[in-house]
Amino acid sequence: MPERLFATGAFTFFGIFAALAFLTGLGYSLYRRDPFSDALTRAWETATMSILGGFLARSFIGVLLFLADDSPNAILAISWGFFLWPGALESAARLVGEPLLQPQHLMGIAAAVGSFVGMADGLWQVHKCSGPIPFTFLIDVTWGLAGSTNGALFHIANFIWGGHEQDGRKSGHRYKSGFRLKSGFAVTQGSVMSNMGGHGPGSSLYKHEMVHVLQNRIFGPLFVLTYLGWMAVWLLPAFLAGLIAKSYTISEAIQGWCYFNNPWEVWAYKVGGYRNINAAVLWSTTTAVVFAVLFFLPVLGLAIWAAAAVWG
Numbered sequence: 001m002p003e004r005l006f007a008t009g010a011f012t013f014f015g016i017f018a019a020l021a022f023l024t025g026l027g028y029s030l031y032r033r034d035p036f037s038d039a040l041t042r043a044w045e046t047a048t049m050s051i052l053g054g055f056l057a058r059s060f061i062g063v064l065l066f067l068a069d070d071s072p073n074a075i076l077a078i079s080w081g082f083f084l085w086p087g088a089l090e091s092a093a094r095l096v097g098e099p100l101l102q103p104q105h106l107m108g109i110a111a112a113v114g115s116f117v118g119m120a121d122g123l124w125q126v127h128k129c130s131g132p133i134p135f136t137f138l139i140d141v142t143w144g145l146a147g148s149t150n151g152a153l154f155h156i157a158n159f160i161w162g163g164h165e166q167d168g169r170k171s172g173h174r175y176k177s178g179f180r181l182k183s184g185f186a187v188t189q190g191s192v193m194s195n196m197g198g199h200g201p202g203s204s205l206y207k208h209e210m211v212h213v214l215q216n217r218i219f220g221p222l223f224v225l226t227y228l229g230w231m232a233v234w235l236l237p238a239f240l241a242g243l244i245a246k247s248y249t250i251s252e253a254i255q256g257w258c259y260f261n262n263p264w265e266v267w268a269y270k271v272g273g274y275r276n277i278n279a280a281v282l283w284s285t286t287t288a289v290v291f292a293v294l295f296f297l298p299v300l301g302l303a304i305w306a307a308a309a310v311w312g
């Protein structure tokens, strides 16, 4: 186990990444014309968090694999639960009978994602320094890795043109513009909020998106997978309902049932944001709660069964 977590190759990677992170932090601060001492502080934070993030993420995945004897089921469960895209890739590969991913691949992905998240979090100094490792950061590079993987992709997509805002240590990133699924809609993955317009801390939209940051931190893979699962389950019923109904269109039914009535969104909209859609497709709170229970009970059972099958 120690030789797995403290492999020389991994530390060479962390060292090179940290050196680049240090230069990135220094360059960014000098570009902002920060005083030199502040630039050094930022560079140091960027470098150390990149090492920490990479090491923590890689160790977390390494331990999970170890506890399941590196079994093929563990590889599948971890790649879906903590990185999402490799899970889809591995499932596709297995469908054609050619398993693709090995334990070292997942540990490599974890090292890359964790280092990148650490670099971004250090560069923009988003976490409150409480204790040796900010708790929000610790969660983001372990339990919350599925959201953080997509968050890292948002950073890459938004870096040049997204307009990263300076909100201080609020444990989230806010891009004024950047990646979006629909114009006028913000989207959040991990701790990264994209396409927020001018809606800063204190605004209704910001509060809504921070709920998604929190959901990822508390529920980790369960949040990411059930958010997508809910959409998949309701897509066809919504399409059929929209086809038959007179008071709303197919597009409204799909947006309403898959998105606005999604329990994770119902929760977030209770806190902030405005549901701008034909009210005929919106459920009452009672209906939303009933469907949420009917959805989450079997899903939770399935999740426990899968975890027991892999690690039990």
Ligand SMILES: [Zn+2]
Pocket (backbone or CB within 6 Å): 208, 209, 212, 265, 268
């Ligand atoms: Zn939302």
